[in-house]
Amino acid sequence: KWARMRLPNGQIVRGGWKEKHKALEKVRMGRNIKYYNNGLRKHPKFAELQYFFQAKFNGEKKTCAMVSVFSDPDAQILLQSSRALWVCEYRGDDTLEVIPAKWISSCVAMPP
Numbered sequence: 001k002w003a004r005m006r007l008p009n010g011q012i013v014r015g016g017w018k019e020k021h022k023a024l025e026k027v028r029m030g031r032n033i034k035y036y037n038n039g040l041r042k043h044p045k046f047a048e049l050q051y052f053f054q055a056k057f058n059g060e061k062k063t064c065a066m067v068s069v070f071s072d073p074d075a076q077i078l079l080q081s082s083r084a085l086w087v088c089e090y091r092g093d094d095t096l097e098v099i100p101a102k103w104i105s106s107c108v109a110m111p112p
Contacts, residue, residue: 004030005052005063011107015065017051032110033067035103046070046088046108052101062100069095070110 004014014030031049036042047067054063070088077087088110 003051005101005104007104007106009106013049013104013107015049015051030107032108033104034106034108035067035099036105037099037103041105044086044105046073046086046110047097047099048090048110049104050096063102064098065101065104067097067099068092069097 003017004012006012012030013033016031033047033049034044035047036044047069050066050068052063052065054061056062068091070090073086073088077085090110090112
């Protein structure tokens with residue numbers, strides 16, 4: 001199954017590919033993720049997970065994720081909340097990116 005993955009912290013992230021076709025009361029909101037670019041734990045990014053896939057790079061099979069990246073957090077709200085509230089804007093298909101699945105660190109809430 002390529003619509004979900006268990007993270008090392010025990011959370012299960014789910015791709016929007018399957019979730020978007022379900023009735024609202026059956027949807028599990030596990031498709032918004034936090035990840036670190038290049039795996040460096042410096043500046044987190046947030047995205048909506050679309051789906052997982054595997055591809056060969058230089059002859060090596062890698063598990064990747066197609067994600068739609070949110071904007072950077074609103075700096076003023078982040079500062080005023082002592083970095084507790086990360087308010088980001090959803091940008092849809094305009095910001096699709098492929099990332100290694102191992103960069104995903106957690107599932108996060110991104111209410112509209």
